[in-house]
Amino acid sequence: MNKTLLAGLMALALAGCASKQPEQPFTLTLAHINDTHSHFDPTDARVTLGNQAVFTRLGGHPRLLGYVNALRQQAARDDQPLLFVHGGDAWQGTGYFKLNRGAMNADVLSRMQLDAMALGNHELDLDNGRLSAFIQSVNFPVLAANLDASQDPDLNGLDNLKPYVLYAFDGNKKKRVESVEDAGKRPVVAVMGLVLEDMANIAPNVGMLRFEREVDSAQRTVRALREQGVKYIVAVTHLGLERDQRLAQKVNGIDVIVGGHSHSLLGDFSNLGWGDGGPYARQFNNPDGIGTTCVVQAGQFAQTMGQVNVTFTLDGRVSRCEGGNTLLSDNVFYRDIRRGDNHRLNEAQQQRVAAAIEAEPNIKMVAEDPALRAHIDKVYLPALTKAYGDVVGHVPLLLKHVRLPVEGSGSRVAPLVAASQLYWVNTPEVQAVTGRRADFALVAAGSVRNSLEPGALKEGNVGLELLPFANPVSLVSLTGRQVTGLLLETINASLPSAAHTGRFPYGAGLRYTFNETSRGRGYLNRIEYLDNGQWQRIEPDTRYQVALTGYHASGNDGWNTLFDSQQAFTDRLDLAFVNGKLTGFPVARLSKNVQGAIEVHYINQPLNCKTAGVACNTDARAFIDYVRERRPVLTALPESGITLNRL
Structure with a gap:
């Protein structure tokens, strides 16, 4: 028998075996950020590598985009489902926000192609007219399941302000759908949002918005999603880590909580001189004693991105939840925070630092996305410098x-x-x-x-x-x-x-x-x-x-x-x-x-x-x-x- 025929027969046999394979467990990757607070440029930072303190710059939105694009490319190669979400509080924090009052946030975040964002308390710092303009300008949904905007003239009826959104996956390919029926046989992930129930005591301008109890609204929303046939549920919240953990222990059916508000950098960063922020991707038992909920959060000021991989059993329960936060570093290092030319490490020292970073699991040198960097520098930076x-x-x-x-x-x-x-x-x-x-x-x-x-x-x-x-x-x-x-x-x-x-x-x-x-x-x-x-x-x-x-x-x-x-x-x-x-x-x-x-x-x-x-x-x-x-x-x-x- 010639080799070509043999190869063909083997391929058919394998295809026949594959067609009889049982349904495979579903695995979802979530890339996440929170409390970015208009830090579009990188921030100065000190990190310890070995016994040496060095100074560099971390994060910024062009670097976030550079990193998430690398994650997207890897997910595409692996045919792996991936969502990129924001845990709220994109507003405030730098002069960029004071000058542009939400418009720059809408511009830059839309260029980053988020899949969803929770409504944070600082998104309510101006007035609901400006918040409405932001929500209508972005190309991703803003989520808040426990928000009643029906009486607010600015936010009532906005198509892009939703309690949840559904994504259907075919391997790495995803599509927004309105219902499980629209997805056919493809797995569907629901991403729901939760905002602070006591928002009126925290945000200065809530207008005619009403905020419902976090636990009650979450359970009601999960129940409605389960009744539709949704198997996989992610909550993007702006409640703080303590409330996220409480939510995980009081609500049945949320698989993953991606949080914000408390600026919690989860994970042990003592290897970098940043201390231990507690476990990342900690799982909590639901009150029914059957399900578990995985809780993550990713620090602050666009310095870090979290990546969590969640594997589900065939009946939709979480079987594995693991990942970590990564500090996103520039590739230039100094011996002094003043960052003068005379403080810059020489080439041999730079290489040693780069090698040390390569050996650490929770920090990476990441290049900024050049197009987003150029856009910020051209459109927004001159006014900031003048102001x-x-x-x-x-x-x-x-x-x-x-x-x-x-x-x-x-x-x-x-x-x-x-x-x-x-x-x-x-x-x-x-x-x-x-x-x-x-x-x-x-x-x-x-x-x-x-x-x-x-x-x-x-x-x-x-x-x-x-x-x-x-x-x-x-x-x-x-x-x-x-x-x-x-x-x-x-x-x-x-x-x-x-x-x-x-x-x-x-x-x-x-x-x-x-x-x-x-x-x-x-x-x-x-x-x-x-x-x-x-x-x-x-x-x-x-x-x-x-x-x-x-x-x-x-x-x-x-x-x-x-x-x-x-x-x-x-x-x-x-x-x-x-x-x-x-x-x-x-x-x-x-x-x-x-x-x-x-x-x-x-x-x-x-x-x-x-x-x-x-x-x-x-x-x-x-x-x-x-x-x-x-x-x-x-x-x-x-x-x-x-x-x-x-x-």
Whole structure:
């Protein structure tokens, strides 16, 4: 028998065997990002390789695109199903957002060809008209199964705002379908979205939106999908890791949760000097005792991409879930964060670093996508460069911002922000408007958006990056008992593993010691304020003038004591510029509307930050004035005033 005939017969035999093969388990790859916060350019970073600290740049959207395109090419070669999803909070974070107000996010994210994105809380920072324009501009669905937009005139009826979306797969090829019937025999993956049920207490502009309970809505949506015949369900959420884990343990039928909001870089990065963020792709048992749910998240600021591979049993349950987060590095390295030409490693040193990176599983050198890089540089970068304005000071050494103090070391930036507000409200110019003197200042860790890198500090670094939310500085009187209650509620809420730590309180003119007595709980055994150069005990019934942002003065983001203390009346004063003149806006009381959002009721003229001629960014103005007038060489304060004794 000739070889050609034999080969043909063997091929037929193999084909016959293949036709009788049992159905194969389905495997899905998810590439995921979250909390990118308009970091279209890479960010400076320090990594440890071996025993050597080197400085490079991580991430940025062109590098994300370069990496996900490589994953797509590999998936195509392997004929492997792949989805690319975003866990929300694409908005805010850099000057790019302040200048383009969502339009650049829509442009760049659409070029990245996402398959779905969860609605984050910062997508509600402007108004629903701008959010509507964003949702209608992007070429991927924005998902929120527990959002009721039916009464909101801007978001009601948007085709691209959905509770979930269905993808049918034929190997690597995917197609959006409206139903399981439309998919024929192809496997269907549902991607559903979930947003914060307490969004009205976190986002400043929710309009007429209503937010339903996360667990109830998730279970209802899963039930509806199962009834349609959907076997595989992915939830893209913006809830934070702690709530994602709770969701996994309280809802039956979600296979994978791809999260955001808590900025959790899951995985052990201690090999790079970044610490251990806890297990990636941890699986939790569902309440029915049968199913399991795999939970992942991918850090922040477009520095990292997660990749999780999920294999299902024939009846649709998760049998394997594994993968990891990868830091995406530039290929140029320095010995100093200032990144001058004289700090650049020589060729031999660069090669050693590259070899060290090649040996590590959780960092890769990735080239930027050249087309996206060129587009950003041409269309958006010139205006950003111009907007940064004058130099107000210099930062000689890296000032690192961390939200929650770890092993006795906390943020070096948040105490400076608090100090700037205390200084500013006590200047003669501001006191002439308020008629008051502040005793101390409080700042939530989440109000501070980044570390301060060595080099010149420009106005734009402050107003567009460090403090981008344009919050008015407020003065409000609180009793010592209320101050203590506020500290206790915000510290205790920040301590549990995977908690949202943006509410953690830093201060100026105030110091405290907190002792943890059980995991995530503890007590204050010292709380003092600085009075004429002397530390004095905070007295329970004495009233103190406290400086803080208007956002937190209203009790948003879990600063509930402040809302509770101002429901009947308050002496609070919000400070903003009107046509260049500093003006005080006295507050009468606070209330909540039907959506649960906090409303501020003013005594006379209301403060509307959207009105022409009104500038509410006195938080950024305070920091700029503080640096220019008191700290032109900006270094860390000698101490933060916080002693946090963990178990």
